[in-house]
Structure formats: C-alpha cells, structure tokens
Amino acid sequence: DIQMTQSPSSLSASVADRVTITCRASQGISNYLAWYQQKPGKVPKLLIYAASTLQSGVPSRFSGSGSGTDFTLTISSLQPEDVATYYCQQYNSAPWTFGQGTKVEIK
Amino acid sequence: QVQLVQSGSELKKPGASVKISCKASGYTFTSYAMNWVRQAPGQGLEWMGWINTNTGNPTYAQGFTGRFVFSLDTSVSTAYLQISNLMAEDTAVYYCARRITIDYWGQGTLVTVSS
Numbered sequence: 001d002i003q004m005t006q007s008p009s010s011l012s013a014s015v016a017d018r019v020t021i022t023c024r025a026s027q028g029i030s031n032y033l034a035w036y037q038q039k040p041g042k043v044p045k046l047l048i049y050a051a052s053t054l055q056s057g058v059p060s061r062f063s064g065s066g067s068g069t070d071f072t073l074t075i076s077s078l079q080p081e082d083v084a085t086y087y088c089q090q091y092n093s094a095p096w097t098f099g100q101g102t103k104v105e106i107k
Numbered sequence: 108q109v110q111l112v113q114s115g116s117e118l119k120k121p122g123a124s125v126k127i128s129c130k131a132s133g134y135t136f137t138s139y140a141m142n143w144v145r146q147a148p149g150q151g152l153e154w155m156g157w158i159n160t161n162t163g164n165p166t167y168a169q170g171f172t173g174r175f176v177f178s179l180d181t182s183v184s185t186a187y188l189q190i191s192n193l194m195a196e197d198t199a200v201y202y203c204a205r206r207i208t209i210d211y212w213g214q215g216t217l218v219t220v221s222s
Contacts (some may be wrong), residue, residue, distance in 0.1 A: 001168075001169065006110075034208045036152070036209070042211070043202070043212040043213075043214060044152065044202075044212060048209060048211050049208040050208075051161035054182060055210070085151075087151065087152055089152075089154070089206045089208075089209075091208060092212055094157075094168075095154055095156070095166075095169065096142075096154045096157075096165070096167055096207065097154060098151060098152045098153065098154060099151075100151050101151040101152070
C-alpha cells in the first residue's frame with residue numbers, strides 16, 4: 001500500500017498568513033492526489049484534485065502543486081473559516097490512502 | 108442536486124451485526140463508484156474500499172476483509188455496508204462517498220459498539 005505522510009500534524013497561524021501543508025507519498029503517484037478540508041463536526045469537502053485542479057466553488061486562495069511523491073497545499077491568505085483539518089489522498093493505486101491530517105488553527 | 112442520505116446512528120453490542128444504507132439521488136447511480144470511509148472518534152479518514160455500481164464488484168482495503176461487505180440495490184439507488192461480529196474498535200462514523208476523487212459525501216452514520 002502507498003503511505004501518505006503529511007507535515008506538519010498541526011499548525012497555528014495568523015489571519016492573512018500564507019500556510020503550506022506538505023504531503024509525501026511512499027512511491028510515485030503521478031498527479032493522482034486530492035486534498036480535502038474537514039471542519040469540526042462536518043463532512044469532508046473536496047478542495048483540489050489531480051494535484052492542482054481547484055474543485056468548483058472552492059476559494060482561489062487554495063492551491064495545490066506537486067507531482068510524483070511530493071505535494072503541497074497552500075492557503076495564500078488564511079481566513080478564520082479555514083480552521084479545519086486537511087487531508088491528502090492518493091488515488092494512483094488501490095487502496096486509495098489518506099494522509100493522517102493536518103490541523104490548522106488561528107493564532 | 109446530488110445527495111447521499113445515510114441511515115441513522117446505531118448502538119450495537121459486541122458480536123452483533125449492522126447494515127448501513129446510503130441512498131443516492133440527483134444523479135445516475137450507476138455512473139459513479141461508491142466508496143466507504145471510516146472515521147474513528149478523534150481520528151483521521153480511513154478508506155475502507157469501494158464498489159463498482161455498474162457491476163456490483165467490491166474492492167476492500169486491507170483490514171476491511173471478512174467482516175465487511177459492500178452491496179447495492181440499483182433499483183433504489185442505494186449502497187449498503189454490512190459489518191458483522193462487531194467489536195468495540197468498530198466504533199466510528201462511516202461515510203459513503205461518491206467517485207474516486209470524492210465530490211459528495213453522505214452525512215455519516217455513527218456506529219457505537221458497547222456492551
């Protein structure tokens with residue numbers, strides 16, 4: 001199985017800060033990577049797929065990049081409503097595996 | 108609009124079975140795969156597997172073989188997850204979720220296993 005490792009596990013940043021979350025795959029997955037946001041008590045929401053394609057309706061402050069084994073999710077200007085846990089997921093080969101999550105808080 | 112509506116919370120004793128339903132609406136049910144995802148209390152997302160809604164062929168992730176069964180009733184656009192011989196560690200929220208890059212999720216079904 002492909003292991004997905006996110007870093008950091010948690011972070012605290014100020015409103016308007018640029019935030020970057022990293023996801024590393026244990027083997028190459030091309031660009032078969034998605035990012036999800038899960039707010040406390042809510043259902044996860046798809047933010048980005050194919051590593052860098054923004055899902056319809058997602059604010060443009062979210063962006064994704066990477067290919068192969070190393071990927072990043074960037075929030076260009078952190079907003080209070082972005083407090084959530086963020087997960088990457090590879091879908092290059094089954095089982096599709098999630099990272100362990102990165103919890104984002106406001107400082 | 109697309110909706111995935113799951114059955115309600117369940118409280119079960121160890122050794123019992125549970126069957127969770129996920130009724131889809133707003134799209135052609137057989138056009139998209141259906142995933143099942145588990146989230147234990149305070150933990151992350153765990154992909155359990157998926158079922159091909161055209162063929163009914165299920166694929167299970169490691170750790171979800173044997174006691175877990177995915178099934179369909181395409182006549183009512185519904186997917187099912189059955190878990191047998193429940194254990195305390197099965198206590199979790201179970202989500203059905205559409206498509207490989209999951210664009211729609213059910214609201215989740217909390218299964219609590221306790222004596």
